Amino acid sequence: MRAIIYRRYGGPEVLEATELERPTAGPGQVLVKVRATSVNAADYRLMRADPFLVRLFNGWLRPKSRQVLGMDVAGVVEAVGSGVTKFQVGDEVFGETPMKSQGAFAEYAVADARALAKKPARLRFEEAAAVPLAAVTALQGLRHLGKVGPGQRVLIQGAGGGVGLFAVQIAAALGAQVTAVCGPKSVALVRSLGVTDVIDYTQRDFTKDGKQYEVIVAVNGYRALSEYRRCLVPGGRYVMVGGTGRQLFETLLLGWLVFAGSGRTAAALTIDEAKREGDMAQLAAWLEAGAVRAVIDREVELEKVAEAIRYVEGGHVSGKVVLRVAGA
Ligand SMILES: NC(=O)c1ccc[n+]([C@@H]2O[C@H](COP(=O)([O-])OP(=O)(O)OC[C@H]3O[C@@H](n4cnc5c(N)ncnc54)[C@H](OP(=O)(O)O)[C@@H]3O)[C@@H](O)[C@H]2O)c1
Known part of the structure; x- marks a missing residue:
């Protein structure tokens, strides 16, 4: 099968097209004929081995266990492994490939059945491929860590990106009053998703307008921990989803100190695999009902992956x- 691989860590120039043997579905797994995939930060972090810790599980000097990138997958079930009853050959599915094996920048990919859901009929494969990693991240940050419920005031920082655009829609679907922070390019788009309070961060500083929220989900746009604390009501929760290594270090090591005695909490999201299957089912239902939609910046052929990653890395x-994935 046709695949895009990388044999050494580095920038998008390390990606190359090649022919690989088609993978096979193990117990509990599904082989998917890939119709579309999408670019996530996880892809270029693995590609660059940045953070350095990537080398601990993916090969010290060069990538070993995962040479085909691509977390998200949307396509058609080609074969099922033993024990899989949820899917049949020919089903249209979407979901995530496991980090420990090859990804979906290829004609075929294997995924755990529990990480897949049936593709809602109203979605094109391209739309379905935009969903899994970004939307599960947003949902887990909001619901499991942020404990967002109806009527709560929720601020999403970094609302114009892959995770952020799902976060604003999911927060609204959970019944929250959503304030979105994004750059000028994304203001109209975010407003079109039904968000009434959109803050263009080049015009207004949300940390200085005196407003407070029950939950702040920071996907991008890094502020000091003390500023997030100030913008939370007593009992409020700061959820860090994305950020620099320094930001993560500060939240994990200093978060408890900065937030101590304030009656507010700070936490960094790590994906809870046990909740993934239920989350995918919830997302499929919202997508089918039109309560959440995939927002696509651009669609290109798999062969243009290096260019696509360069564009996403621009931030x-x-x-x-x-x-x-043409010809699939
Ligand atoms: N914890 C996890 O499990 C997990 C899972 C998935 C992703 N992540 C992380 O989440 C982060 C975002 O991922 P993504 O896929 O959404 O990235 P993305 O699609 O590249 O989006 C980045 C967005 O950040 C916005 N942004 C940049 N600077 C900003 C600022 N100062 N204030 C507000 N917004 C700003 C940009 O919007 P403008 O152009 O409007 O500035 C852009 O829309 C990454 O760091 C990723 O590693 C974490």
Whole structure:
């Protein structure tokens, strides 16, 4: 099968097209004929081995266990492994490939059945491929860590990106009053998703307007921990989803200290695998009902993956960048 691989760590120039043997579905797994995939930060972090810790599980000097990138997958079930009853050959599915094996920048990919859901009929494969990693991240940050419920005031920082655009829609679907913070390019887009309070961070500083929230989800746009604390009501929760290594270090090591005695909490999201299957089912239902939609910045052929990653790494996308797998 056709696949995009990388044999050494580095920038997008390390990606190359090649022919690989088609993978097979193990117990509990599904082989998917890939129709579309999308670019996530996880892809270029693995590609660059940045953070350095990537080398601990993916090969010290060069990538070993995962040479085919691509977390998200949307496609058609080609074969099922033993014990899989949830899917049949021919089903249209979407979901995530496991980090420990090859990804979906290829004609075929294997995924755990529990990480897949049936593709809602109203979605194109390209739209479905934009969903899994970004939307599960947003949902887990909001619901499991942020404990967002109806009527709560929720601020999403970094609302114009892959995770952020799902976060604003999911927070609204959970019944929250949503305030979105994004750059000028994404203001109209975010407003079109039904968000009434959109803050253009080049015009207004949300940490200085005296407003407080029950939950702040920071996807991007890094502020001091003390500023987030000031913008939370007593009992409020700061959820860090994305950020620099320094930001993560500060939240994990200093978060408890900065927030101590304030009656507010700070936490950094790590994906809870046990909740993934239920989360995918919830997302599929919202997508089918039209309560949440995939926002795509651009769609390109898989062969243009290096260009696509360069664009996403620039840090100012408005939605997801999708890769079509032609000929699949
Ligand atoms: N914890 C986890 O499990 C997990 C899972 C998935 C992703 N993540 C992390 O989440 C982060 C975002 O991922 P993504 O896929 O959404 O990235 P993305 O699609 O590249 O989006 C980045 C967004 O950040 C916005 N941004 C940049 N600077 C900003 C600022 N100062 N204030 C507000 N917004 C700003 C950009 O919007 P403008 O152009 O409008 O500035 C852009 O829309 C990454 O760091 C990723 O590693 C974490």
